[in-house]
Amino acid sequence: MKQETAEQWQLFTELLSKINSYNEAVSLMAWDLRTGAPKKGVQTRSETIGLLSTEAFKLQTSSEMGAYLSYLNHATVINELSETQRRIVLETQEEYDRSVKIPAQKYREYTELTAHAETLWEDFKENGDFAGFEPYLTQIVAKTQEFIDYWGPKDTRYDTLLHMYEPDLTVEKVDQVFGQLRDRLVPLVDKIKATNKKPDTAFLKQLYDKEQQEKFGIFLLEQIGYDFEAGRVDESVHPFEITLNQGDVRITTHYLQDDVTSAVFSSLHEGGHALYEQNISPELARTPIGQGASMGIHESQSRLWENFIGRSRQFWERFYGDLQQHFPEQLKDITVDQFYPAINAVENSLIRIEADELTYNLHIIIRYEIEKKIFNEGLPVSELPKVWNEKYSSYLGLTPPNDSLGVLQDVHWSGGLFGYFPSYALGNMYAAQIVNTLRKELPQFEGFIAEGNFTPIKEWLTNKIYKYGKSLRPSEIILKVTGEELNPDYLAEYLEEKYKAIYGI
Amino acid sequence: MKQETAEQWQLFTELLSKINSYNEAVSLMAWDLRTGAPKKGVQTRSETIGLLSTEAFKLQTSSEMGAYLSYLNHATVINELSETQRRIVLETQEEYDRSVKIPAQKYREYTELTAHAETLWEDFKENGDFAGFEPYLTQIVAKTQEFIDYWGPKDTRYDTLLHMYEPDLTVEKVDQVFGQLRDRLVPLVDKIKATNKKPDTAFLKQLYDKEQQEKFGIFLLEQIGYDFEAGRVDESVHPFEITLNQGDVRITTHYLQDDVTSAVFSSLHEGGHALYEQNISPELARTPIGQGASMGIHESQSRLWENFIGRSRQFWERFYGDLQQHFPEQLKDITVDQFYPAINAVENSLIRIEADELTYNLHIIIRYEIEKKIFNEGLPVSELPKVWNEKYSSYLGLTPPNDSLGVLQDVHWSGGLFGYFPSYALGNMYAAQIVNTLRKELPQFEGFIAEGNFTPIKEWLTNKIYKYGKSLRPSEIILKVTGEELNPDYLAEYLEEKYKAIYGI
Structure with a gap:
């Protein structure tokens, strides 16, 4: 030089x-x-x-x-x-x-x-x-619209926002992959409904002591390799991961007294984000590439730990005993054979962050469509509750009884994060595609999970993805790791295989 | 304009x-x-x-x-x-x-x-x-010395540092008031020793559950009027108050499992600092006078709430029952007549923040003398443990068994706060002088404490001191409120009266 x-x-x-x-x-x-x-x-x-x-x-x-x-x-x-x-x-x-x-x-x-x-x-x-929130949201939308004008709209105005979180993504592409996914998932949901099987989930909804939940959450984070000397765990209304510096990657959880699974899976979810951030190569620290490659790739890692690992049969064969020890009263008569289908029960619901892996994508599609309407068709903020409720009624057959359980449920819009939601579904797709390769390259994948030995998995992910931070674009990562472009079929196949086994279809 | x-x-x-x-x-x-x-x-x-x-x-x-x-x-x-x-x-x-x-x-x-x-x-x-800490402290002292050169030494080099925390103060003046105070307190300590009375304090040193201590601390803070919507309470190794903005005045406490009084009095102490900061006139916010008048005046308020109110007989006549309810096992056989002398027992000890009101001032004098030696006589940092231990041995008759209980006990020097310690003893003197006036202007002072009605006291202090923030100099405040300059006799009189009653001398 x-x-x-x-x-x-x-x-x-x-x-x-x-x-x-x-x-x-x-x-x-x-x-x-x-x-x-x-x-x-x-x-x-x-x-x-x-x-x-x-x-x-x-x-x-x-x-x-x-x-x-x-x-x-x-x-x-x-x-x-x-x-x-x-x-x-x-x-x-x-x-x-x-x-x-x-x-x-x-x-x-x-x-x-x-x-x-x-x-x-x-x-x-x-x-x-919502009436109280409306003037704030109206201003946020107006300012975001102004920003789009400053940046210059891409194919559509909403494309400009999408691009912020997933640089290689367009509305056209999202419409296509969401469509492709929906075409395979809707028949699957229908088949599941047709079985009329409803796993017993009532035992998950007993009173679960918050402190015990906290202890168990921390135990799981230790197991998957979250470094507590480089982070801390707190409580907040909406769980999140935030990186202050490479040695200080924090996560939060929200504890529900009457639902033992919420905090468990949000700990694994945010823990997945944190594992990514804690394992970015130190030489990238304090530069703009010392962070995750994109929101979609980031979400692929939270989803991978939350769902592909955390909601797997093997995971609970290893950890269900520990959960029982934390809640001996509540779970004494429940076996892992009852627990596993319960945490994977498919049921249309109102709250995104508590949705099952399958219907979750519909929650995202609703938000994606509403955001497109706001920015591409000028839908006024005042009409959001109405449009929200109509879409939940039409896609999920449920009408929110109030806006707490409806349009107000997510923090994102209050923070101006329009264009972010699609990342969640995209993350699911990336995760499925990455896990498909991971299984081939690490044939003992399921065995490691069943042993609670996450080191080889974490190392594989670090070497393939984490360490690069944002020095590779998302499309480069997915191609480099899996040998092909984003393909929603991997997610569809994974979900079909998983739910066919659970529902015997 | x-x-x-x-x-x-x-x-x-x-x-x-x-x-x-x-x-x-x-x-x-x-x-x-x-x-x-x-x-x-x-x-x-x-x-x-x-x-x-x-x-x-x-x-x-x-x-x-x-x-x-x-x-x-x-x-x-x-x-x-x-x-x-x-x-x-x-x-x-x-x-x-x-x-x-x-x-x-x-x-x-x-x-x-x-x-x-x-x-x-x-x-x-x-x-x-200490060996690990020494290189850091050496650097901090060296840099502070450099700063003194930049500022220009006043009467002595150490005067320059004193002046930072108490603008109207000089080494000459501190030597004088500390001397005057010592001349009245030493005979008092001697008389107390001569009684051979040792209040039973063993019951204070049982195992006290941390969570219950936390609850009781929060209860007391609520009682004295700390606004939890404009602050929060956390735990730290060394308790402190910190103002982020006028609506966010935080305090911390340190809980000792085997000492119920430590957290109680540090909560009242930091609570006193916080009452001051929470009640500064809002028009001073975000300006350099939107803070306490000086460290000495600030300490007068923490001392006033911790000692003049918090270690008074009336206070515990009101709140001892509440303390018993928090620790029914530990305190079931103890009456307020035993509790009051126990929390006011005079005993030479090694740790400043756990010292009684009387010997506390000796802990300050030791630090003051050492700081003067460092900056006016060039005492090297490496000799601090030796000098520290000698002074404790000579003034308090005790030799620290290790540096944790000696020279390393306070956080101040690690943060570069040289010149700060005298504020504590000064705070005691200001507090006594202020309380002397307060009693005259609010004759029901003791009655209010006995009722747990702190609003009139807080309002008096707000109107006389808090609301002005730093818009008055410390010497102006003390003159305006009490009608005379700083006079150490008020503290001596208060301590004589208090301890004569407790020790029957």
Whole structure:
């Protein structure tokens, strides 16, 4: 590397570290707002988050950054860089090009608004108060629409949002894979219904002591290899994973007193996200590629640990005894043969995060269709409860009795995360495709799970996916790991095989 | 106010708010490091704290700030301002003059070092590992010495540090009031010893369930009027109060399983700090005067609630029954007549934060003398354990068996807080003097405590002290409230009266 390039590289990475420091502070403030910050401090806190996010934003779009990029991202210079360095430059360039179009003041208003709305959402959800939430959501949508104008709409306006979370994805492609998946899952759901079999799930809904749930959740996280010296577990209304820095990857869980499975599976879900983040190569730390490749790939890892491993027969052959020990009263008469179908019972339900693996995808399709309507057809926010309820009634045969169990259930929109939901279903598809390869390359996969030996699985995933962080694009990862492009048939096959066995069809 | 002044004022307060936002983020990161941040994230976190503190520091010392100050703090302009506005300008000027002398890079190194050392201190203390701590402390002292050179030494080098925490204080004055106090307290301690009375304190040292301690602590905080909607209570190795913003004033407690009083009195102590911060006039928020007047005045309020109220006979006549209900087994045979002398037993001990009200001041004098030796006589850090142990042996007749119970016991030095310790004894003196006036103006003072009715006391303190924040200097407050300057005799009289009654001398 030439002397001048080395100097520019040094200054460039110092600026990246600085931006990263702002992001760490903002993430901690966001974590804190969701895990117990007092109400009366929220207004000032939101302003503080807005201000510091804006400072980071200004650095990201500064003329200094522009100058480093135009020097480093130049044909004659970029070849002096290592592959990792090149990827850092290209990713930074992409973020720069996107951010530089948004005026800093607009960005600040947006972050203050969403930080505030996210906190208020808890109460609105609690009270089913959509009318209270509506003015906030209306503003968030309006500001997001403005951002789309700044960025310039892609094929459709909603494509611009999708692209933020899954860079290689289009509405056209999502319509196609969601359609393909639906065509195989709907007949499966119908067949299951036709059996009239309903696994007994009543025992899952007894009173389960919260502290015991917490202990068991932590036990499972230890088993799968979550590093407690590089993270911590807290409680929040909506479970989430958040990375403050590479040595501080936090997760939260929400405990339901009358449902033992909710916290178990959300711990495994967020634990999956955290395993990804904790195992990104340290050399990528404090750069824009020191994070997951995309929301879809991230969700593939949470889904993989939650569902493909956590809801498997082998997993509970190993851990059901431990669960019984935590709840001897509640589970004394229940065998693993009753427990396994119960946690995999297919039933149309109102709440996305408690849905089974099969119908879950319908919850996503509903949100995807509504988001498309908002941004591509101008659906007003005031009509969301009506449209939401109609779609639940038509796709799942259920009408939410109130907005707490309906349109207010998810935190995402209050945080401005439009275009994010499809990642969940995409994550399921990626996960199925990855597990298909994993099984071939690690033939003892099921055996390892049955032994509770997750080290080989975690290592395989680290070597194939985790360590790369965002230095590969999602389409590159899926091709490199599985040898083919995203293919929804793997998910369909996995679900067909699994549910045929459970329901004997 | 002239148009131009109004414009300058607007820009000036916007800059103050911005600095305040950085401070909020840094405070949250510090709070988080002490309440459970994972180890592997500490290194990066310290860098982040260093970076953001430095950004705040740069804003504070910016040419922009210099320009606003030279406009606003000018004879022809300052008269256009309200009294509060004038105080904001003067306080900002004082901070500016002090900070502008320190190069930003030096400041950053210092904050990174202390953030890191503060976190490591927990382990060093735990393991009594002074050798491990020594290199950090040596660096902190060296950097503090450099800062003194930048600021310019006052009467003595140590005066410069004292001045940071108590602007009107000098070594000469501290030597005098500490001397005056010691001359009255030493004979009192001797008389107490001569009685050979030792209140039974064994029952305080039984096994006390942590969760019950936590519940009782929260109950007491509710009673004294700590606003839980504007704060939260957590656990940390060393209890502290920290203000993130006016609606977010947090405290921590440390629970000892074998000592029921430690958490009770530290809750009242930190609660006292928090009452002060929660009741500063909202119009001072996000300015440099939206905080306590000085460390000494702050400590007077924690001491007032912890000792003058919390260790009074009346307080326990009201609340001992509640304590018994929390620990029916441990306290079933103990009456309030046994409990009251037990929590006020005078006994020389090794640990400052567990010392009685009387000998506590000796712990402070030891630290004060050692700090003077470090900065005025160049005592090397390596000799601290020796000097510490000698002083404890000579003043308190006890030699620490290890450095955990000796020189490593306090967090302050790891955070660079040299010059802070005298505030504690000063706080005791201020508190006694304030309570003397309070009793005259609110003759039912003892009656209110006995009823558990703290509202009139809190209101009196709010109107006389809390609401002013830092808009008055400590010497102004003490004069305004009590009609005279700091006078250590009030503390001596209070202690003599109290202990004569308890020990029958």
